[in-house]
Amino acid sequence: MFDTVVIATDGSATAERAVAAALDLAARFDATAHALYVVDSGEVAGSPEAVREDFERALATTGGKALTFVRETAEADDPAAEDAIVTAVREGDPAREICQYAREIEADVIATGTRGRHGEHGYLLGSVAEGVVRRADVPVLTVRQMEEARTGL
Numbered sequence: 001m002f003d004t005v006v007i008a009t010d011g012s013a014t015a016e017r018a019v020a021a022a023l024d025l026a027a028r029f030d031a032t033a034h035a036l037y038v039v040d041s042g043e044v045a046g047s048p049e050a051v052r053e054d055f056e057r058a059l060a061t062t063g064g065k066a067l068t069f070v071r072e073t074a075e076a077d078d079p080a081a082e083d084a085i086v087t088a089v090r091e092g093d094p095a096r097e098i099c100q101y102a103r104e105i106e107a108d109v110i111a112t113g114t115r116g117r118h119g120e121h122g123y124l125l126g127s128v129a130e131g132v133v134r135r136a137d138v139p140v141l142t143v144r145q146m147e148e149a150r151t152g153l
Contacts, residue, residue, distance in 0.1 A: 001029055018141070033074065041093065098110060
């Protein structure tokens with residue numbers, strides 16, 4: 001049913017939950033997992049020119065860490081999984097790039113967290129997740145951010 005799974009990650013805690021769910025899905029169907037990080041060109045363009053280059057480099061570093069997390073998580077469950085994870089970094093509008101990447105590799109499903117780095121600004125799903133759900137040609141698995149554990153319950 002699923003041969004190719006795209007895991008969209010921004011390195012946030014919610015994305016980490018989506019990574020775990022997507023890797024589980026990929027393992028159950030013996031699918032290839034593609035971990036994707038998108039450097040948001042709008043964020044870069046909107047930053048002050050004096051720090052723009054440093055900011056873009058910082059986002060790329062965050063992306064590298066996010067992709068490393070996906071690979072290490074997969075390897076923790078299955079040491080042979082390293083070869084089954086494909087990683088990619090894109091630049092542009094995150095929702096558009098995620099959907100375009102999924103089309104290019106003929107993905108069967110996209111997995112993403114519902115709130116990431118910009119979670120406090122999103123209303124329902126989060127701007128990137130909502131954009132992916134609206135634009136994707138394939139099913140989208142959204143993994144929501146869990147509320148912090150309540151004390152005394």
